[in-house]
Each structure stands twice: as structure tokens, then as C-alpha cells.
Amino acid sequence: MIDFIKGYVNYVSPEFVVVEVMGIGYQIHTPNPFIYSVDSDKEITVYTYQHVREDILALYGFKTREDKNLFMKLLNVTGIGPKGALAILASGQPAQVVHAIENEDEKFLVKFPGVGKKTARQIILDLKGKLNDFVPSAFPDLFQPGEETSVSLKGNTELEEAMEALQVLGYGEREIKKILPALQKEDLSTDQYVKRALQLLLK
Structure with missing residues (x-):
């Protein structure tokens, strides 16, 4: 390789x-x-x-390893070959694609060339919840040293990773800060923090 x-x-x-x-x-x-x-x-x-x-x-x-990793994930979907996966990456931002998959947004996915309703459902079925290795590393840390945050995340690695994942999914820092107090009250895994955060953000 x-x-x-x-x-x-x-x-x-x-x-x-x-x-x-x-x-x-x-x-x-x-x-x-x-x-x-x-x-x-x-x-x-x-x-x-x-x-x-x-x-x-x-x-x-x-251009990036993250784009490459998402391409390889898409190749694992039944019915999608290299040309189809390439078209998806050419037509949208990786973060938007991940966001659509995690939120089962078929309307967004069918906008890509060669992706119909059946293929969109297959993408969601095959990849939802399986992009954890792509999400945390796709963007730099959400909160850099010296920035003021409403809640300290020091020592909570799972919550830090979840915050990074939310940024990858397209949520802004202001939106994320609003839900931090509620999330810090809970003791969850990274995946559970992300799911809980999405519930709060979509209210």
C-alpha cells in the first residue's frame, strides 16, 4: 500500500x-x-x-488523512465503488457527510451523484456509529490553551473527545459551550457524550 x-x-x-x-x-x-x-x-x-x-x-x-479515511469507509458500503466515494467527497465537506450519516439525513446524501434513496439508506446503515476513528482526529482541539471556556474540561478525556467530534460534525464553539454545563454533570463514554450532546443541540 x-x-x-x-x-x-x-x-x-x-x-x-x-x-x-x-x-x-x-x-x-x-x-x-x-x-x-x-x-x-x-x-x-x-x-x-x-x-x-x-x-x-x-x-x-x-489532501488530508481524514479525507482518505472517510473515502475508505465509504468503500465498505455495499453499492459504492471508488468513483462513487470520490464523487461524494468532491461534492461536500467530510464533516457534512459525517453529520448527515450520524443524523440519518437521507435528503443530504441523495444530493451526491449516483446516490439514490436506497444507497443513502445503505450508507447510514453501514456507517452510522462507525466513524469514531475519523471524527476525533479530523480537527484540532476545540479549546486551545488560554481560551476562556464556561466549563473546565481538564481531566475528562472522554468529554474533550466528544467536543472535538461535535466540531467535526459542524457545530460551532458557541453552540457547544451552551451544552457543556449539562454534559459535565454526567459520567459517560465519548460515544455517549456525543449522542447526549446531539440530543441537547437538536432540542
Whole structure:
């Protein structure tokens, strides 16, 4: 498995980019190839997934590991192949996709090319509650040292991770701070904190 490729953008097409590494050009299919046009004069890192089939050997690449991880999760969904997963990532922000899955928002998911109601339901069925390894690491810590918060989270790792997960799901810091006092009164796992937080946010 090629985990990442570090080199210079040699060519950009509507479907892929070519990254040159020591005289070798790697053709990498990406969600939005043209975003690499601005990087033509500097060395870049593309996180890659190597797809192998009897008649296909292809590289798919992403700006971040989080995008790559979500792509790989989508490949586990029945009925979604690399092109379908790539289209989903090209059409929306990963955080929005995760939010839609966790909230069973079929209307959002069917907006993606090739995703009908049946596939949207399958995405939710296969992935809801299974994106924990994607959510906590996708964004930096919600509260940085020196920032004022209404509640101290020191020592509560589960609650800290849950707050990070909520930010990934698209909730703003102001919204999250409002529910912190209620959450701190409870002793829960990270998953339970997230579920409880969503209940409070959706009231």
C-alpha cells in the first residue's frame, strides 16, 4: 500500500493529477483535481489509496488523512465503488457527510451523484456509529490553551473527545459551550457524550 506521495504537480486534468517524484509521474485520481493547480511550484503531499482489481490498478489521492479515511469507509458500503466515494467527497465537506450519516439525513446524501434513496439508506446503515476513528482526529482541539471556556474540561478525556467530534460534525464553539454545563454533570463514554450532546443541540 502506498500511504502517501510527496512531489511536484506536473499535470492537472478534470479527473486526476500527475505528481512527479524523482522523474516518475504518478497519476492520482482526486475529488477536486484543480485545487492542486495552485501548488504547481511547491512540493506537496498527497495521501493515497491504492485500488487493485483484476482489470484496474489505480491511485486515489487526498489532501488530508481524514479525507482518505472517510473515502475508505465509504468503500465498505455495499453499492459504492471508488468513483462513487470520490464523487461524494468532491461534492461536500467530510464533516457534512459525517453529520448527515450520524443524523440519518437521507435528503443530504441523495444530493451526491449516483446516490439514490436506497444507497443513502445503505450508507447510514453501514456507517452510522462507525466513524469514531475519523471524527476525533479530523480537527484540532476545540479549546486551545488560554481560551476562556464556561466549563473546565481538564481531566475528562472522554468529554474533550466528544467536543472535538461535535466540531467535526459542524457545530460551532458557541453552540457547544451552551451544552457543556449539562454534559459535565454526567459520567459517560465519548460515544455517549456525543449522542447526549446531539440530543441537547437538536432540542
